[in-house]
Amino acid sequence: MVSFLRFLINxxxxxxxxxxxxxxxxxxxxxxxxxxxAHGDVIMVGAYIAFCAxxxxxxxxxxxxxxxxxxxxxxxxxxxxxxxxxLRQASKLAVLITxxxxxxxxxxxxxxxxxxxxxxxxxxxxxxxxxxxxxxxxITSQAIITIVANIIIMLGLTAFTGKTKMGKAxxxxxxxxxxxxxMGINVNRTISVTFAIGSALAAIAGVLLCxxxxxLQPTTGSMPGIKAxxxxxxxxxxxxxxxxIGGLLLGIIEILGKAYISTELGDAxxxxxxxxxxxxxxxxxxxxxxxxxx
Amino acid sequence: MKLxxxxxxxxxAYGLVIVAFIVCQLSLNAGTMSRSLKGQMxxxxxxxxxxxxxxxxxxxxxxxxxxxxxxxxxxxxxxAIISAWLLEGLHIESAIVRLxxxxxxxxxxxxxxxxxxxxxxLRLRGDYLAIVTLAFGEIIRSVMNCLYFSIDSGRLHxxxxxxxLPGKLLVNGPAGAKVVEKLATFPMGFxxxxxxxxxxLNMINSRSGRAIMATRDNRIAAEAMGINVTKYKMMAFVTAxxxxxxxxxxxxxxxxxxxxxxxxxxxSILVLVFVVLGGIGNIWGSIIxxxxxxxxPELLRAFSDYRMLVYAIVLxxxxxxxxxxxxxxxxxxxxxxxxxxxxxxxxxASE
Numbered sequence: 001m002v003s004f005l006r007f008l009i010n011x012x013x014x015x016x017x018x019x020x021x022x023x024x025x026x027x028x029x030x031x032x033x034x035x036x037x038a039h040g041d042v043i044m045v046g047a048y049i050a051f052c053a054x055x056x057x058x059x060x061x062x063x064x065x066x067x068x069x070x071x072x073x074x075x076x077x078x079x080x081x082x083x084x085x086x087l088r089q090a091s092k093l094a095v096l097i098t099x100x101x102x103x104x105x106x107x108x109x110x111x112x113x114x115x116x117x118x119x120x121x122x123x124x125x126x127x128x129x130x131x132x133x134x135x136x137x138x139i140t141s142q143a144i145i146t147i148v149a150n151i152i153i154m155l156g157l158t159a160f161t162g163k164t165k166m167g168k169a170x171x172x173x174x175x176x177x178x179x180x181x182x183m184g185i186n187v188n189r190t191i192s193v194t195f196a197i198g199s200a201l202a203a204i205a206g207v208l209l210c211x212x213x214x215x216l217q218p219t220t221g222s223m224p225g226i227k228a229x230x231x232x233x234x235x236x237x238x239x240x241x242x243x244x245i246g247g248l249l250l251g252i253i254e255i256l257g258k259a260y261i262s263t264e265l266g267d268a269x270x271x272x273x274x275x276x277x278x279x280x281x282x283x284x285x286x287x288x289x290x291x292x293x294x
Numbered sequence: 295m296k297l298x299x300x301x302x303x304x305x306x307a308y309g310l311v312i313v314a315f316i317v318c319q320l321s322l323n324a325g326t327m328s329r330s331l332k333g334q335m336x337x338x339x340x341x342x343x344x345x346x347x348x349x350x351x352x353x354x355x356x357x358x359x360x361x362x363x364x365x366x367x368x369x370x371x372x373x374a375i376i377s378a379w380l381l382e383g384l385h386i387e388s389a390i391v392r393l394x395x396x397x398x399x400x401x402x403x404x405x406x407x408x409x410x411x412x413x414x415x416l417r418l419r420g421d422y423l424a425i426v427t428l429a430f431g432e433i434i435r436s437v438m439n440c441l442y443f444s445i446d447s448g449r450l451h452x453x454x455x456x457x458x459l460p461g462k463l464l465v466n467g468p469a470g471a472k473v474v475e476k477l478a479t480f481p482m483g484f485x486x487x488x489x490x491x492x493x494x495l496n497m498i499n500s501r502s503g504r505a506i507m508a509t510r511d512n513r514i515a516a517e518a519m520g521i522n523v524t525k526y527k528m529m530a531f532v533t534a535x536x537x538x539x540x541x542x543x544x545x546x547x548x549x550x551x552x553x554x555x556x557x558x559x560x561x562s563i564l565v566l567v568f569v570v571l572g573g574i575g576n577i578w579g580s581i582i583x584x585x586x587x588x589x590x591p592e593l594l595r596a597f598s599d600y601r602m603l604v605y606a607i608v609l610x611x612x613x614x615x616x617x618x619x620x621x622x623x624x625x626x627x628x629x630x631x632x633x634x635x636x637x638x639x640x641x642x643a644s645e
Contacts, residue, residue, distance in 0.1 A: 035421065083610055090617035093358065097570045098613040100563055104606035112603065226428070226559065233425045262455060264468075268436035271429035278422055279414050 002136045007259045008252065013143035013212065015251020016150035020205040021228030022235070022243035023157060024198030030174040030238035031194045034092065037099040038079060039202060040225015041106035046072045046203030047121065047210040047220060048114055054122050061124035068203040076199025077192050085188065103222075110218035118217045121210035146208045153201065154244050160197075161240065170194055174238065227254075227267075230274050236287025245285060250274075300499040307491060307578070315484045322480070330592050338588045339483025340545040343490045345568035345580040347537035350494055352566070353575030354503065355530035356510030357416070358424040361431030362565050365535040367438060367557035368407045369400030369542025374471040374552055375443055375450065376400075378464050381474060382445055393477040397486070397543040404539020407434070408532040416527045431562055438554040439468045470553025471546065478548035486544060487581075490537050494577060497533065506530050571612060 021043060028036045046068040053064035083102050087095045123142075130139040161167035169190045172180040181187050209224055210216050227250060235246025250270055257269035277285065318335065344366060351359045377396040380386045386395075411430045418426055444451045446461025453459055457467060465471045497503045506526045508516040517523055546552040568587055572579025590608070594601035615621050 029421075035424075083614070086614055087617050089619075091574075093352075093570050093574060094613055094617050096358075097567055098610055100567065101606050101609035101613060104602065105610065108603040108606055112600070222559075226432070230425060230429060233422065237421070262440065264440040264455070265436055268433045271433050271436075274429050275414060275426055278418060278426055282418055282422060284422075 003259075005137055007255050009137075009139055009143055011252035011255035012248060013146045013251070014255055015231075015248035016146045017205050017209045017212065017247075018224065018228045018231045018251050019150055019244045019247025020153055020201050020208070021224060022232040022247045023153065023240060024201045024205075025229050025232040026235075026237055026240065026243040027157075027170075027194050028198050029232065031170055032084065032191055034084065034095045035099065035229070036198075037096065037225070038102040038106060039198065040221035040223075040228070041103045041110075042072050042075060042079075042199050042202040042221070043206040043209065043225060044110060044216075044218060044221030045075060045106060046199075046206035047216055048110060048119075049203070050124075050207045051119055051121055051210070051216055054124060064124070065204065065207050068207060069200045072199040072203035072206075073196045076195040076202075080192055080195040085191075107218045107222075114218065116218060118215045121214035121216050123214070124207070124211055142211050146212070149204065149208065150244075153204070154240070157197075157240055166190070166193055227270065230271065233284055234274050234277055236284030239284075239286045239288075242284060242286035300495075304495050304499075307495065308488065311484075311487060311491065311581075315481075319480070331589070334588060334592055335480045336478050336483050336544065336548045338585055339480070339487055340541045340548075341565065341568065341584040341588050342487050342581050343541035343544075344538055344565045345572065345584040346487075346490050346494055346577055347534040347541070348565050349569045349572075349575065349577060349580045350497070350530050350534045350537075352569050354498060354510065355506050355527055357527065357531070358421075359427040359531075359534075360424050360559070360562050360566065361411075361427035361429075361434075362534070362538055363557040363559070363561035364411075364431035364434040365404040365407060365538035366542035366545065366561070367434060367552075367554065368404045369397075369539030370546030370552045370557070371438065371441075371465065371471050372403040372539070373397060373400040373543025373546045374473050375464055377477060377547060378445055378472075378474045379450055382447075383449065389475070389477050390482075393479070393482055393544075393547065396477065396547060397482075397540045400543025400546075401536040401540040404542065405532055405536040407539075408535025409528070412528050412531045412535075416524060416531060428559065428562075431557075431559060435554045435557060438465075438470075441465055442467055443471070468554065470551050470556075473547055473550055473552065476548060476550060478544050483544055486540060489540075491577070493533065493537065497530075498577075502526060502529055567609065571609075571616075 021039065024039050024042075025036065028034065028039070049068040049071045050061075050064045053059045053067045054061060057064075059067065079102055083098050084095060087098055129141055130144070131137070132139070159167075161171055169180070169185045170193070172183065172185055173187055173190045177187055180190075205224075205228075206221070210220070228247065231246035231250040232243045233246070234250060235242030235244065237243075250273075253273050254266050254270050258266035261269060281287075322332065322335070344362060348359065348362045351357055351362075373396040376399040377392050380392045380395055386392055411427070415423060415426050415430070440455045442453045442455075442457050442459055442463065443465035444459035444461045444463045446459075449461075450464075451459045451461065455467075457463070463472070464474075498507075505516070505521045506529065508519065508521060509523050509526055513523060542557075564587075565584075568584040569580055571587065572581070572583030591601055591605060594604050
């Protein structure tokens, strides 16, 4: 029972990281209708920036995270402006391939700058841990911070999209780009802001991910990126609470699957659950079903 | 004698491929080809077949598939296992017979996987279908990571997550499959290209091909015309899987070991890049793009460390340029004055 609780907490903590990454995917998909495959690599860049800030510049962790967020925000805006904006009218597949190109570009730049040797990410979020059940159940501060960060981000984003002018503009653009433009919304700027927020979240996710799994390589971001993307689809892509639920469930399923069924098959179980869910709810858990018109 | 236009086009097509093969074979024999290029001949054939078969799904049938490497890996594994079994179980000495039988079995097993995956997947639409094919590709890879096969005096043993099997281990979990003998040859790769072209071109110009394209262009209208949408989508999907499996078997048999890491998500994406850069729905484009982009990293060897970076930049720039309205209209006017005539074969998952 205690071991189950331990796995559950690990799962929630991993799931929180997935949820934060998935939020970036889902917001970008909702507004630009594109699968941003480079998102996973933005995570990696964020983690590297934080790593450099802490190891080489000896900055305090919080400042390092802010640095990473700033760099990733700028990176997100640049990527969107240079690579995706010219393709606004192009086919979906063209944008997808460009996103893959950007992903290769980021990975290979990281390979040149930071070399392929894995770096050990410093422990930045260790403030001791909570022990329950006479020391059997240890909850690390790192897990607590990840979960709390996730809840804060979730509440913040919900408030942002619901209450602020920019958030409302985002929802309008995701609903109907043309109509939003007619209402005087600057569509290009709204999309830029969405990329900026998504990339800043990716930086946070990168730091959280690497504090839990401290090996940092240029390919660190790709697998969590793919999984977070499945999490976004799982919860219904385009929906913020959906990304949250999808991410958490995926993390829990992955850890429990690895613990109780098979370590090697952990990934396969995650993807199999995704397929089963999509067969019964083709638009994801919280997604709106598409109406088909003739 | 008057031939149909499609027949004439196909004959020209086969002719061009045969000429390309003869040129390559001559330069191989004359020894003018560099060693690195020589090593690329079989991968080029394999990637051409992969690209053409994926184009059948993405371009002709209009479904975005991100798990094509999964079928390739099924083919490679079954090819490696069957070729060992043919040698030690059935004592077939002739290398060419073993190669052909291994490739056929690779195709059969990949086709079975295609049926298994196609049934649930093809009920979904658009991006959801893409993500599920991605998921299947990853599942196949994870399963292969804990698959063990061994051969003991001609009998095959299989187990899951348990490496202690009698006899010689053929498939060793994450370490991959051992290939007993590298059977793959360049002429066989060429024959596979011809076979693929024969299947795909005939399919496109047949009643089924028209039904598949009608489904792609407008599902509802096609359904109203009495076309069994699922059946034709399955037909395209499974055919592509079989061809990818055969290519995978050939690919696997050109190495001494095949490990699951060779068939990562990146491989599926690589093939998709060939298809999109070559032009979705355009079989010729796929062949040319697959050839150039397989050779490109080799040609960029001079840049050594920077070559993948250059590759990425080239990829992005080509996508930006081909989708730029000004460059596009210029290109259309220069290269394709009769674009409307060839419009019937274009389109694809972009809509």
